[in-house]
Amino acid sequence: MSEPNADLVEQVRAHYAAAATAVTAAGTGALTVLEDAGCCSPASCSGLDGEVEVGFGSTLYSSEEQGELPAQAVAASLGCGNPLMVAELAAGERVLDLGSGGGIDVLLSARRVGPTGFAYGVDMTDEMLELARANAARAGATNVEFLKGRIEDVPLPDASIDVVISNCVINLSVDKPAVLAEMHRVLAPGGRIGISDVVAEDDVTVADRADRGSYVGCVAGALSRGEYLEGLAAAGFVEASVSFTHEVAPGMHSAIIRAAKPVKS
Numbered sequence: 001m002s003e004p005n006a007d008l009v010e011q012v013r014a015h016y017a018a019a020a021t022a023v024t025a026a027g028t029g030a031l032t033v034l035e036d037a038g039c040c041s042p043a044s045c046s047g048l049d050g051e052v053e054v055g056f057g058s059t060l061y062s063s064e065e066q067g068e069l070p071a072q073a074v075a076a077s078l079g080c081g082n083p084l085m086v087a088e089l090a091a092g093e094r095v096l097d098l099g100s101g102g103g104i105d106v107l108l109s110a111r112r113v114g115p116t117g118f119a120y121g122v123d124m125t126d127e128m129l130e131l132a133r134a135n136a137a138r139a140g141a142t143n144v145e146f147l148k149g150r151i152e153d154v155p156l157p158d159a160s161i162d163v164v165i166s167n168c169v170i171n172l173s174v175d176k177p178a179v180l181a182e183m184h185r186v187l188a189p190g191g192r193i194g195i196s197d198v199v200a201e202d203d204v205t206v207a208d209r210a211d212r213g214s215y216v217g218c219v220a221g222a223l224s225r226g227e228y229l230e231g232l233a234a235a236g237f238v239e240a241s242v243s244f245t246h247e248v249a250p251g252m253h254s255a256i257i258r259a260a261k262p263v264k265s
Helices: 006-032 063-067 071-075 104-113 126-139 176-186 206-212 225-235
Strands: 094-098 118-123 144-148 161-167 187-200 238-249 252-260
Touching: 006 126, 094 104, 094 176, 104 118, 104 126, 104 144, 104 161, 118 126, 126 144, 161 176, 176 187, 176 225, 187 225, 187 238, 225 238, 225 252
Parallel strands: 094 118, 094 161, 118 144, 161 187
Antiparallel strands: 187 252, 238 252
Protein backbone atom coordinates (compact mmCIF):
# COMPACT_ATOMS: atom_id res chain seq x y z
CA MET A 1 0.00 0.00 0.00
CA SER A 2 1.41 3.40 -0.96
CA GLU A 3 2.00 6.02 1.70
CA PRO A 4 -0.43 8.92 2.09
CA ASN A 5 0.50 11.89 -0.11
CA ALA A 6 2.96 9.75 -2.10
CA ASP A 7 2.19 11.73 -5.25
CA LEU A 8 3.03 15.00 -3.50
CA VAL A 9 6.28 13.57 -2.15
CA GLU A 10 7.23 12.52 -5.68
CA GLN A 11 6.42 15.99 -7.04
CA VAL A 12 8.79 17.53 -4.52
CA ARG A 13 11.51 14.96 -5.21
CA ALA A 14 11.25 15.36 -8.99
CA HIS A 15 11.23 19.15 -8.80
CA TYR A 16 14.43 19.36 -6.77
CA ALA A 17 16.08 16.54 -8.68
CA ALA A 18 15.60 18.62 -11.81
CA ALA A 19 17.13 21.63 -10.05
CA ALA A 20 20.21 19.62 -9.10
CA THR A 21 20.54 18.24 -12.61
CA ALA A 22 20.38 21.77 -14.02
CA VAL A 23 23.21 22.93 -11.76
CA THR A 24 25.35 19.89 -12.56
CA ALA A 25 24.83 20.38 -16.30
CA ALA A 26 25.68 24.07 -16.08
CA GLY A 27 29.01 23.44 -14.34
CA THR A 28 30.83 26.66 -13.48
CA GLY A 29 28.02 28.63 -15.12
CA ALA A 30 25.58 27.33 -12.54
CA LEU A 31 24.80 30.70 -10.97
CA THR A 32 22.54 31.65 -13.87
CA VAL A 33 20.36 28.56 -14.25
CA LEU A 34 17.98 28.40 -11.30
CA GLU A 35 15.65 31.38 -11.55
CA ASP A 36 12.64 29.08 -11.82
CA ALA A 37 13.89 26.06 -9.89
CA GLY A 38 12.68 26.33 -6.34
CA CYS A 39 11.84 28.63 -3.46
CA CYS A 40 13.91 31.33 -5.13
CA SER A 41 11.61 31.27 -8.13
CA PRO A 42 9.41 34.31 -8.65
CA ALA A 43 6.88 32.03 -10.31
CA SER A 44 6.62 29.67 -7.36
CA CYS A 45 6.83 32.18 -4.55
CA SER A 46 5.40 35.47 -5.69
CA GLY A 47 3.51 34.50 -8.84
CA LEU A 48 5.21 37.34 -10.72
CA ASP A 49 7.48 37.39 -13.73
CA GLY A 50 10.83 39.13 -13.55
CA GLU A 51 13.78 39.14 -11.22
CA VAL A 52 14.23 36.62 -8.43
CA GLU A 53 12.89 37.87 -5.10
CA VAL A 54 15.64 39.23 -2.85
CA GLY A 55 14.19 37.15 -0.01
CA PHE A 56 15.03 33.79 -1.58
CA GLY A 57 18.04 31.81 -2.71
CA SER A 58 21.74 32.65 -2.75
CA THR A 59 21.12 36.39 -2.33
CA LEU A 60 20.57 35.73 1.39
CA TYR A 61 24.23 34.79 1.84
CA SER A 62 26.95 37.40 2.18
CA SER A 63 29.56 37.80 -0.52
CA GLU A 64 32.09 36.44 1.97
CA GLU A 65 30.02 33.30 2.54
CA GLN A 66 29.49 32.81 -1.18
CA GLY A 67 33.20 33.27 -1.76
CA GLU A 68 33.98 30.35 0.56
CA LEU A 69 32.14 27.85 -1.63
CA PRO A 70 32.05 26.36 -5.14
CA ALA A 71 29.70 28.15 -7.53
CA GLN A 72 27.60 25.00 -7.82
CA ALA A 73 26.88 25.00 -4.09
CA VAL A 74 25.80 28.64 -4.16
CA ALA A 75 23.62 28.10 -7.21
CA ALA A 76 21.84 25.16 -5.61
CA SER A 77 20.70 27.27 -2.66
CA LEU A 78 16.92 27.34 -3.05
CA GLY A 79 16.03 28.42 0.46
CA CYS A 80 14.24 31.34 2.04
CA GLY A 81 16.83 32.35 4.60
CA ASN A 82 20.28 31.85 6.05
CA PRO A 83 19.95 29.57 9.09
CA LEU A 84 23.60 30.05 10.01
CA MET A 85 22.78 33.63 10.95
CA VAL A 86 20.69 32.35 13.88
CA ALA A 87 22.32 29.00 14.69
CA GLU A 88 25.36 30.61 16.39
CA LEU A 89 27.56 27.60 15.74
CA ALA A 90 30.60 26.98 17.90
CA ALA A 91 33.78 25.02 17.37
CA GLY A 92 33.37 21.32 18.01
CA GLU A 93 29.59 21.16 17.59
CA ARG A 94 27.74 18.50 15.61
CA VAL A 95 25.31 20.03 13.12
CA LEU A 96 22.51 18.48 11.07
CA ASP A 97 20.93 20.18 8.04
CA LEU A 98 17.50 18.80 7.16
CA GLY A 99 16.93 18.84 3.40
CA SER A 100 20.53 19.74 2.65
CA GLY A 101 20.17 20.08 -1.13
CA GLY A 102 23.39 21.11 -2.85
CA GLY A 103 25.17 21.41 0.48
CA ILE A 104 25.66 25.16 0.99
CA ASP A 105 24.56 25.19 4.65
CA VAL A 106 26.43 21.98 5.48
CA LEU A 107 29.66 23.30 4.00
CA LEU A 108 29.35 26.66 5.74
CA SER A 109 28.50 24.88 9.00
CA ALA A 110 31.55 22.64 8.65
CA ARG A 111 33.76 25.73 8.45
CA ARG A 112 32.11 27.25 11.52
CA VAL A 113 32.46 24.16 13.74
CA GLY A 114 36.02 23.49 12.59
CA PRO A 115 38.00 20.27 12.49
CA THR A 116 36.77 19.16 15.92
CA GLY A 117 33.12 19.48 14.82
CA PHE A 118 31.08 17.76 12.14
CA ALA A 119 28.24 18.65 9.78
CA TYR A 120 25.68 16.21 8.39
CA GLY A 121 23.20 16.76 5.60
CA VAL A 122 20.10 14.64 4.97
CA ASP A 123 18.28 14.72 1.65
CA MET A 124 15.94 12.31 -0.15
CA THR A 125 17.03 13.27 -3.67
CA ASP A 126 19.84 11.26 -5.27
CA GLU A 127 20.69 14.08 -7.67
CA MET A 128 21.06 16.61 -4.84
CA LEU A 129 23.18 14.19 -2.83
CA GLU A 130 25.49 13.64 -5.79
CA LEU A 131 25.81 17.40 -6.27
CA ALA A 132 26.42 18.01 -2.56
CA ARG A 133 29.13 15.36 -2.36
CA ALA A 134 30.81 16.82 -5.42
CA ASN A 135 30.64 20.28 -3.85
CA ALA A 136 32.20 18.96 -0.64
CA ALA A 137 35.05 17.49 -2.66
CA ARG A 138 35.54 20.78 -4.52
CA ALA A 139 35.59 22.65 -1.22
CA GLY A 140 38.04 20.19 0.34
CA ALA A 141 35.65 19.61 3.25
CA THR A 142 36.49 16.52 5.31
CA ASN A 143 34.23 17.02 8.35
CA VAL A 144 30.97 16.54 6.42
CA GLU A 145 28.73 13.65 5.44
CA PHE A 146 25.65 13.64 3.24
CA LEU A 147 23.09 10.93 4.04
CA LYS A 148 20.15 9.75 1.98
CA GLY A 149 16.95 9.84 3.96
CA ARG A 150 13.65 11.53 4.66
CA ILE A 151 13.52 14.35 7.17
CA GLU A 152 10.59 12.49 8.75
CA ASP A 153 12.94 9.55 9.49
CA VAL A 154 16.48 10.82 10.00
CA PRO A 155 19.20 8.14 9.67
CA LEU A 156 21.12 9.23 12.77
CA PRO A 157 21.09 7.96 16.38
CA ASP A 158 19.26 9.54 19.30
CA ALA A 159 20.97 12.50 21.00
CA SER A 160 23.78 12.60 18.40
CA ILE A 161 23.45 16.25 17.28
CA ASP A 162 24.00 19.62 18.98
CA VAL A 163 22.30 21.88 16.43
CA VAL A 164 19.64 21.22 13.79
CA ILE A 165 19.32 23.70 10.93
CA SER A 166 17.08 23.71 7.86
CA ASN A 167 16.45 26.16 5.07
CA CYS A 168 12.94 26.33 3.62
CA VAL A 169 12.41 22.57 3.65
CA ILE A 170 10.08 21.72 6.53
CA ASN A 171 7.21 23.38 4.63
CA LEU A 172 7.75 20.73 1.92
CA SER A 173 7.14 17.82 4.27
CA VAL A 174 3.81 16.01 4.18
CA ASP A 175 4.22 14.97 7.85
CA LYS A 176 5.48 17.95 9.80
CA PRO A 177 4.82 16.50 13.30
CA ALA A 178 7.18 13.64 12.37
CA VAL A 179 9.86 16.13 11.32
CA LEU A 180 9.60 18.07 14.58
CA ALA A 181 9.71 14.82 16.56
CA GLU A 182 12.82 13.69 14.66
CA MET A 183 14.58 16.98 15.37
CA HIS A 184 13.90 16.50 19.07
CA ARG A 185 15.03 12.85 18.96
CA VAL A 186 18.41 13.45 17.32
CA LEU A 187 19.27 16.47 19.48
CA ALA A 188 21.33 15.96 22.61
CA PRO A 189 19.83 17.41 25.80
CA GLY A 190 20.35 21.17 25.67
CA GLY A 191 20.61 21.10 21.89
CA ARG A 192 18.88 23.71 19.75
CA ILE A 193 17.34 24.41 16.36
CA GLY A 194 17.89 27.40 14.08
CA ILE A 195 15.61 27.14 11.07
CA SER A 196 14.55 29.31 8.15
CA ASP A 197 11.12 28.51 6.72
CA VAL A 198 8.08 30.07 5.09
CA VAL A 199 5.37 30.64 7.72
CA ALA A 200 1.82 31.93 7.37
CA GLU A 201 0.13 34.52 9.51
CA ASP A 202 -2.40 32.87 11.82
CA ASP A 203 -5.42 34.20 9.95
CA VAL A 204 -4.28 32.80 6.59
CA THR A 205 -6.21 29.58 6.02
CA VAL A 206 -4.84 26.43 4.42
CA ALA A 207 -6.92 27.20 1.32
CA ASP A 208 -5.52 30.73 1.21
CA ARG A 209 -1.97 29.37 1.36
CA ALA A 210 -2.67 27.11 -1.61
CA ASP A 211 -4.02 30.07 -3.55
CA ARG A 212 -0.89 32.13 -2.89
CA GLY A 213 1.76 29.69 -4.05
CA SER A 214 2.55 26.10 -4.97
CA TYR A 215 3.55 23.26 -2.67
CA VAL A 216 6.91 22.72 -4.37
CA GLY A 217 7.39 26.50 -4.26
CA CYS A 218 7.33 26.39 -0.44
CA VAL A 219 4.07 28.28 0.12
CA ALA A 220 1.04 25.95 -0.01
CA GLY A 221 2.46 23.56 2.59
CA ALA A 222 3.59 26.19 5.08
CA LEU A 223 2.51 26.11 8.71
CA SER A 224 1.10 29.15 10.44
CA ARG A 225 3.02 30.75 13.29
CA GLY A 226 0.61 29.29 15.83
CA GLU A 227 0.79 25.84 14.25
CA TYR A 228 4.59 25.94 14.38
CA LEU A 229 4.67 26.91 18.05
CA GLU A 230 2.07 24.27 18.97
CA GLY A 231 3.97 21.62 17.01
CA LEU A 232 7.29 22.45 18.65
CA ALA A 233 5.73 22.30 22.11
CA ALA A 234 4.06 18.97 21.32
CA ALA A 235 7.42 17.56 20.22
CA GLY A 236 8.97 18.56 23.56
CA PHE A 237 10.80 21.77 22.67
CA VAL A 238 11.05 24.78 24.96
CA GLU A 239 11.93 28.47 24.42
CA ALA A 240 10.32 28.34 20.99
CA SER A 241 9.93 31.45 18.86
CA VAL A 242 8.86 32.23 15.29
CA SER A 243 10.06 35.60 14.01
CA PHE A 244 8.95 36.95 10.64
CA THR A 245 11.72 38.57 8.58
CA HIS A 246 10.07 39.60 5.31
CA GLU A 247 6.89 38.92 3.35
CA VAL A 248 7.13 36.56 0.38
CA ALA A 249 3.41 36.49 -0.53
CA PRO A 250 0.36 38.15 1.06
CA GLY A 251 0.23 36.96 4.66
CA MET A 252 3.21 34.60 4.09
CA HIS A 253 6.64 35.34 5.50
CA SER A 254 10.15 34.06 5.54
CA ALA A 255 10.73 33.37 9.22
CA ILE A 256 13.35 32.34 11.73
CA ILE A 257 12.36 29.50 14.05
CA ARG A 258 14.29 28.87 17.25
CA ALA A 259 13.77 26.31 20.01
CA ALA A 260 15.72 24.15 22.43
CA LYS A 261 15.59 20.61 23.78
CA PRO A 262 15.45 20.68 27.58
CA VAL A 263 18.60 19.65 29.39
CA LYS A 264 16.45 17.32 31.50
CA SER A 265 13.28 15.66 30.24
